[in-house]
Amino acid sequence: MYGFKGKILVVDLHRKNFKILEKDAQFYRKYMGGALLGAALYEEMIDGLETVDSLGSENPIIFATGPMAGGHVCGATRVNILSMAPESTGIYLSQAGGEFGPAIKRAGFDALVITGKSDIPVVVDIKNDRVGFVEAGDLWGMDRVDARNQMLADMGDDYCIASIGPAGENCVRYANIMFEPEHYAGRGGLGAVLGAKLVKAVVVRGDQEIMFKDSGTVKFVNRKGGIGFSESIKKNPRSFLGVLRHLGTYGLLDMNRKTGNLPTRNFNFGCPEDTVDLKHYHHETAKAEIVGRITPCKNCFVACKKSSKINPGHSSLAEYESIAILGANIGLEGDLETCLEACELCNRLGLDTISTGNMIAWLMNCFESGALDKEKTGYSISFGDGQKVIELIENIAFRKNDLGNLLADGIAKAVKKLGPQTASYSRFVNGVGMPAHMPRKKPGIGFAYLHGPNPNDHMKQEHDWIASHPGSLKAFNLEVTSAPDALDEAKIDVVKATQTYYAAIDSLSLCMFIFGPGNIYSFDEIIDMINAATGFQLSFEDLMGIGERAIQLQRKLYLRFGGKDAEFLPFMGEAISEGPSKGAKISKADFDHARVYYYKVMGWDEKGCPREETLERLGI
Numbered sequence: 295m296y297g298f299k300g301k302i303l304v305v306d307l308h309r310k311n312f313k314i315l316e317k318d319a320q321f322y323r324k325y326m327g328g329a330l331l332g333a334a335l336y337e338e339m340i341d342g343l344e345t346v347d348s349l350g351s352e353n354p355i356i357f358a359t360g361p362m363a364g365g366h367v368c369g370a371t372r373v374n375i376l377s378m379a380p381e382s383t384g385i386y387l388s389q390a391g392g393e394f395g396p397a398i399k400r401a402g403f404d405a406l407v408i409t410g411k412s413d414i415p416v417v418v419d420i421k422n423d424r425v426g427f428v429e430a431g432d433l434w435g436m437d438r439v440d441a442r443n444q445m446l447a448d449m450g451d452d453y454c455i456a457s458i459g460p461a462g463e464n465c466v467r468y469a470n471i472m473f474e475p476e477h478y479a480g481r482g483g484l485g486a487v488l489g490a491k492l493v494k495a496v497v498v499r500g501d502q503e504i505m506f507k508d509s510g511t512v513k514f515v516n517r518k519g520g521i522g523f524s525e526s527i528k529k530n531p532r533s534f535l536g537v538l539r540h541l542g543t544y545g546l547l548d549m550n551r552k553t554g555n556l557p558t559r560n561f562n563f564g565c566p567e568d569t570v571d572l573k574h575y576h577h578e579t580a581k582a583e584i585v586g587r588i589t590p591c592k593n594c595f596v597a598c599k600k601s602s603k604i605n606p607g608h609s610s611l612a613e614y615e616s617i618a619i620l621g622a623n624i625g626l627e628g629d630l631e632t633c634l635e636a637c638e639l640c641n642r643l644g645l646d647t648i649s650t651g652n653m654i655a656w657l658m659n660c661f662e663s664g665a666l667d668k669e670k671t672g673y674s675i676s677f678g679d680g681q682k683v684i685e686l687i688e689n690i691a692f693r694k695n696d697l698g699n700l701l702a703d704g705i706a707k708a709v710k711k712l713g714p715q716t717a718s719y720s721r722f723v724n725g726v727g728m729p730a731h732m733p734r735k736k737p738g739i740g741f742a743y744l745h746g747p748n749p750n751d752h753m754k755q756e757h758d759w760i761a762s763h764p765g766s767l768k769a770f771n772l773e774v775t776s777a778p779d780a781l782d783e784a785k786i787d788v789v790k791a792t793q794t795y796y797a798a799i800d801s802l803s804l805c806m807f808i809f810g811p812g813n814i815y816s817f818d819e820i821i822d823m824i825n826a827a828t829g830f831q832l833s834f835e836d837l838m839g840i841g842e843r844a845i846q847l848q849r850k851l852y853l854r855f856g857g858k859d860a861e862f863l864p865f866m867g868e869a870i871s872e873g874p875s876k877g878a879k880i881s882k883a884d885f886d887h888a889r890v891y892y893y894k895v896m897g898w899d900e901k902g903c904p905r906e907e908t909l910e911r912l913g914i
Contacts, residue, residue, distance in 0.1 A: 295318075295319055295322070296361075296505055296506055296507040296827065296828050296829040297322075297361030297362065297365075297505075297506060297507070297827040297828035297829070298317075298319075298322045298327070298361055298404050298828070299399065299402050299403055299404050299502070300316055300317055300318065300319075300322075300404070301314050301315065301316055301317070301402055301403050301404065302314065302315040302316075302317060302335060302403060302404060302405045302406075302407060303398075303401075303402075303403040303405070303406050303407065303420070303425070304339075304407040304409065305406070305407065305408045305409065305418055305425060306409050306410050307351075307408065307409065307410040307411055307412040307416070307418075307427075307491055307492075307493065308351065308409075308410035308411060308412070308413075309410070310412075310427050311425075312425040314403075314423070317404075322361075322404075322828075323830060324843070324913065325801075325843075326360070326361065326801045326802060326840050327358055327359055327360040327361055327363075327374075327404060327405075327801060327802060327803055328358050328359070328360045328372070328374040328800050328801045328802055328803035328804075329358070329374050329376070329387050329747075329797060329800035329801045329844045329848070330797075330800075330801035330840060330843055330844035330847065331356075331358045331374075331404065331405055331801065332356040332357075332358040332374050332375070332376035332387065332405065333376060333385075333387075333844060333847040333848050333851060334847065335354075335356050335358070335405055335407055336354060336356055336376055336377070336385065336851060337847070337850075337851060339354040339356075339407060339409065340352070340354065345855060346378050346855055347378070348377070348378040348379055348380040348483075348486070348487060348490075349380055349465055349486060349487070349490040350411075350490070351409075351410050351411035351491070353377060353378045353487060353490075354377065354407055354408065354409045355375065355376070355377040355407075355408050355484065355487045355488065355491075356374075356375065356376045356377065356405060356406070356407050357373055357374075357375050357394070357395075357398060357405060357406040357407075357408075357456070357496075358373070358374045358375075358376070358404070358405040358406075358803065359373060359374075359395040359396070359398050359399050359403075359404055359405065359803050360372070360395070360801070360802040360803025360804060361802060361824070361827050361828050362506075362512070362802065362803075362804070362823070362824075362827050363395045363396045363398070363399040363504070363803055364395075364396035364397075364399040364400050364504040365504045365506060365509075365512065365827065366513075366516075366592075366593050367512060367516050367593065367823070367827075368516055368519065368520065368593050368594050368595050368596070368808055368814075369591075369594060369596075369804050369805035369807070369808030369809055369814075370396075370593075370802075370803065370804055370805075371391055371392060371393060371395055371396055371591045371592060371593075371594075371803075371805070372389055372390070372391055372395055372800075372803040372804060372805055373389065373390055373392075373394050373395030373398070373473070373479075373803060374387060374388075374389050374800060374803055375387070375388045375389065375390070375471060375479050375484055376388075377482075377484050377487045378487070378855065379482040379483055379484065379725075379726075380465065380467045380468075380469075380482075380483035380484075380486040380487065380490075380704075381467045381468045381481075381482050381483035381486075381646075381649065381704060381725050381726055382482060382483075382724050382725045382726050382748075382749055382857070383724050383725060383749075383856055383857045383858065384724075384851070384852035384853065384854070384855060384856065384857025385848065385851045385852050385857070386481060386482025386483075386484065386726075386748055386749075387482075387747060387748055387800070387848065388471070388479035388480065388481045388482050388484050389479060389753070389800070390471070390473045390477040390478055390479040391473075391477045391591045391599070391805065392454070392473040392474065392475070392477035392591060393454045393473075393591075393592060394454045394455075394456050394473045394474075394477075394498065395803055396454075396592070397453075397454035397498040397499060397500060398420075398498055398500075399500075399502075399504060400499075400500035400501060400502050400504070401420055401421065401422050401423075401498050401499065401500030401502065402422055402423055402500060402502045406420070406496070406498075408488075408491065408493065408496070410491070411490065411491045411492060412427070412491060412492040412493065413492070414429060414430075414431065414492060415429070415430040415431050415433070415434040415492045415493075415494050416428060416429060416430050416492060416493060416494065417430045417433070417445065417493075417494055417495045417496070417497060418493060418495070418496045418497070419449070419497050420496065420497065420498045420499070420500075421498075421499050421500065422499075422500045422501065422502065428449075430494040430495070432444070433445070433494045433495070434463060434494060435460060435463065436459075436460075437459050437460065437642040437643055437644075438457060438459050438472045438641065438642050438643075438644060439642055441457055441459075441494065441495065442455060442457065442474055445457075445495060445497065449497060452499050453497040453498065453499045454473075454474065454497065454498050454499065455473070455474040455495055455496075455497050456471055456472070456473050456495060456496045456497075456498075457471070457472050457474075457494060457495035457496075457644075458470075458471060458472070458485040458488050458489055458493070458494060458495070458644050459472065459485070459642060459643045459644025459645070459691065460643050460644060460691050460692055461485060461486075461489075461643050461644040461645045461690070461691040461702075462485030462486055462488055462489035462644045463489045463494070463644075464489065464691065464692060464693050464702065465486040465489050465490055465702075466483070466485075466486060466644075466645065466690060466691060466693070466702040467483045467486060467702065467703055467704040467725070468480075468483045468486075468645065468646040468649035468650065468653075468704065468726075468727070469483055469484075469485030469486040469489060469644050469645060469646070470483075470484070470485045470644055470645060470646045471484055471485045471488065471644075472485075472641065472644060475589070475610070476589075476599075476610040476641065477591075478641065478646075478647075480646035480647060480648060480649075481646060481648070481649075481726065481748065481750075481751060482726065482748070483646070483649075485644050506826060506827045506828075507825075507826060507827065507828060507829035508825075508826035508827075508829075509826075510826075511822060511823070511826035512823055512826045512827050515815070515819050515822055515823045515826070516823070518819070519595075519808075519814045519815050519819070520595040522814065523535065523595055523596065523814055524595070527539050527540075532577075534813075535596060535807070535813060535814075537549065537577075538596055538598040538807060539596055539597060539598070540577075540581065540585075541577060541580055541581060541585050541600070542585060542598045542599060542600035542611060542613070543598055543613045543614035543615070544580055544584065544585055544600065544611055544612075544613070544614060544617065545577055545580065545585075546614040547575045547614060547617060547618065547621075548572075548575040548576055548577060548580075550565075550614075550618070550730070550731075551565045551566070551572065551575055551622075552565075552874065553735070553874055553875070554732070554735055554870065554873045554874030554875025554876070554878070555731060555732050555735045555736065555875065556618055556622055556730070556732075557618060557619065557622065557623045557728075557730050557731075557732060558622040558623060558627065559622075559623065559624075559625060559655070559658075559659070559677055560623060560624075560655035560656060560658065560659040560677075560719060560721060561623065561655075561721050561728065561732065561864065561865070562659070563870065563871070563872065563873055564732050564734075564735060564870050564873045564874060564875035564878070565622075565873045565874060565875075566622050566627040566628075570627055570628045571628055572627060572628070574630045583603060583604075584602070584603055584604055584611070584630075585600045585602075585603065585611060586600055586601035586602055586603045586611065587600070587601050588600060588601075589601050589610050591805070594805075594808070596807055596808060596814075598807060602634070604630070604631070604634060605634065605638070611634075612633075612634055612637035612638070612641075612647075614730065615647065615648055615729055615730045615752075616637040616640070616647035616648070616651075617630075617633055617634070617637060618730035619647060619648050619651030619652065619655075619727075619729075619730050620633055620636045620637050620640070620647055620650070620651040620654075620683075621633040623651055623652075623655050623730070624651055624654050624655045624658060624677060624678075624683060625658065625676070625677025625678030625679075626678060626680055626683070628678075629678070629680055632680035632683070632684070633680075635680075635684060636651075636680075636683050636684060636687060639684060639687050639688070640687060643687065643688070643691035643692075644691065645687065645690065645691055646727070648727045648728075648729055648730070649722075649726065649727030650687060650690065650727075651727065652705075652721050652722060652727030652728055653690070653701050653705065653708070653727065654675070654683060654686055654687075655677075655721070656705065656708075656716070656719050656720055656721065656722075657675055657686075657701070658675050658676060658677045658679075659677075659719040660712070660716045660719050661674045661675055661676060662676055662677060663719065665713070665715045665716045665719060666712060666713075666716065671697075671712075673697055686698070686701075689701075690702050700712075704725050705720050705722040705725060705727075706725060718864075720864070721864050722750070723743050723744055723749040723750040723860045723863075724749040724750075724857070724858075724860050725749070726748070726749045726750040726751075727750060728743065728750050728864070729743075729750060729751070729752035730752075731752050731757070732870070732875065732878070733863050733864070733865070733880060734865055734868075734869070734870055734875065734878040734879050734880055735779070735870070735875045735878050736757055736758040736778070737758065737779065737780065737781035737785065737880045737884075738755070738757070738758040738776075738781065738785050738786075738788060738789050739752060739755070739757055739758060740781075740863050740880055741781060741785075741786070741789060741863075741880075741885070741888055741889075741892070742754060742755050742789055742793065743863065744859050744860045744863060745789075745859055745889070745892060745902075746793060747793075747797065747844075747845055747848040747849065747852070749860065753796070753806060754793055754796050754797070754800075755789055755792040755793040755796055756788070756792035756795075756796070756810065756811060758778045758779070758785070759778050767788065767791070770788075770791035770792070770795070772784075772787055772788065772791060776788060779878055781880055781881075781884045781885065781888050782884065782888070783887075783888075783891050785888070786888050786891050786892050786895065787895070789892065790892070790895050790896065792811065793841075793845060794838050794841040794842050794845060795811065795837075795838065795841055796841070797840075797841035797842070797844040797845045797848075798837045798838060798840045798841030798844065799841075800844065801840050801841065801844045802824065817834050817837075818834075820837075821833065821834055821837060824837070839912075842912060843912045843913075843914060845896075846897075846904050846908060846909060846912055846914060847912075847914045849898075849904055850904055850909065850914065853902075853903060858902070859889075859902050862882075862885075863880060863885070865879070865880075866880060866881075866882055866885065867879060867880070867881055867882050896908075
């Protein structure tokens with residue numbers, strides 16, 4: 295078999311043993327890898343269960359790779375992680391870069407499944423076809439950096455590490471999983487799944503060869519993409535990809551500020567006030583004083599990951615999402631030092647920066663609006679109070695005091711405890727904090743926050759600007775375009791098409807910065823590379839079919855144990871009051887019509903459940 299190992303490693307923490315499932319080419323032709331493989335394996339593992347508790351021993355967690363992982367292909371290092379989400383109401387698919395995915399493949403497997411619960415804290419030690427369980431009591435309580443250093447000293451530096459911090463150990467509902475060096479699967483709270491299982495870390499190493507059907511074609515297309523990318527950013531260094539190469543996602547701060555798409559003060563505004571000194575956002579200042587050398591995923595020529603000049607000891611500069619949500623959105627846009635300290639603290643303690651920032655912004659907004667007051671709570675916090683932000687992050691991660699413990703359990707319990715008057719200040723969808731993109735500015739993204747495979751996930755479809763570029767939609771057979779700020783049937787056609795494509799790319803465990811529509815490769819080149827790697831003879835229609843199968847299977851699993859679409863977006867019907875995005879809004883009428891149309895084109899019933907004929911057509 296080419297591109298795949300044909301083996302799935304299933305680790306049983308309760309019995310401290312493992313088994314290997316063998317799968318044939320027909321299975322991989324149907325389920326491929328990444329998102330779709332993870333969903334298929336999850337369904338297989340929970341067969342017969344009537345309920346699954348996200349923090350229960352019965353909840354498996356899946357780490358799935360793609361067919362080009364470990365094959366020296368730019369953008370093929372992603373790992374997809376799927377489990378029942380502590381943060382939300384159903385399954386959640388989270389992702390990360392780095393070398394953990396390729397390491398699973400080099401160890402001889404296409405996916406890793408962890409089941410059961412250990413009786414003591416452990417490190418799961420995988421080397422090729424050998425699995426060990428190393429007692430980790432001495433690591434329990436350590437942050438990411440200290441735990442990593444200790445593991446590398448004890449076990450050697452040739453391991454790839456996935457670990458949790460104190461937040462995961464304490465089952466904070468939005469704890470992340472950290473992949474060395476400094477990649478994070480933050481969404482969904484899947485770090486708490488490992489914490490509940492008493493898994494401090496999973497370490498993997500292997501030396502098995504990755505075999506492609508036609509490695510020459512894979513190398514040729516990959517090299518051609520690199521040459522084309524270099525030429526394009528020379529011609530247009532301020533393009534999206536040019537900014538990623540030169541400044542990383544940090545460079546998106548100024549771009550989004552200028553367009554009114556930078557969440558500010560709990561998403562109430564689209565950019566900071568003009569009186570705030572934001573020279574550190576400017577590209578020239580960022581390049582000279584903030585953004586350091588590249589620290590890319592292996593074999594990546596875009597190299598969006600950067601080191602920090604401000605804190606050289608911190609190997610990577612925080613990403614756009616983290617800096618935006620823990621910056622302008624909590625009033626720290628003028629205090630980059632404290633913002634980056636907050637980002638790094640979340641990363642060391644194992645907290646998702648997006649949901650943590652949303653939680654803090656919600657609390658700030660509640661106090662400033664009068665929905666909460668110090669006399670009743672014994673506490674208060676305002677936008678821009680950096681010292682209290684740092685204290686609050688630590689209190690959440692370690693569940694210190696009543697407030698930290700309450701916030702660690704997520705927004706639903708916090709609103710229930712502190713009162714319904716606080717609900718309107720929440721920017722969460724089904725428990726998951728909102729990413730740093732304004733729904734009123736990007737209504738297609740806003741709609742997908744409620745209806746995509748994952749609640750509040752900005753990485754599951756193309757952003758709204760694509761609707762104003764007809765050429766980029768031709769491969770999707772879309773002729774009608776929709777204005778960037780519209781939410782109409784044409785926009786929903788774009789949502790469906792690009793969600794399907796993104797799900798296909800996620801099912802290959804590929805990076806969207808590389809394989810997004812029109813970014814580096816044409817669709818024909820992507821198909822050529824996939825077929826050369828696997829020996830399959832896929833068409834573009836087949837690729838989209840893989841994406842559709844992934845979405846529908848994830849939807850089926852999401853609904854199975856109580857997941858559902860939220861009823862409304864924050865700020866529904868309210869226009870942004872000032873700044874470059876002044877006047878932008880999503881009307882309730884447009885939203886309701888879009889939902890009816892979306893359910894129809896997705897092959898779902900009026901309640902959003904996949905119709906039987908839809909699932910039968912896809913064989914799921």
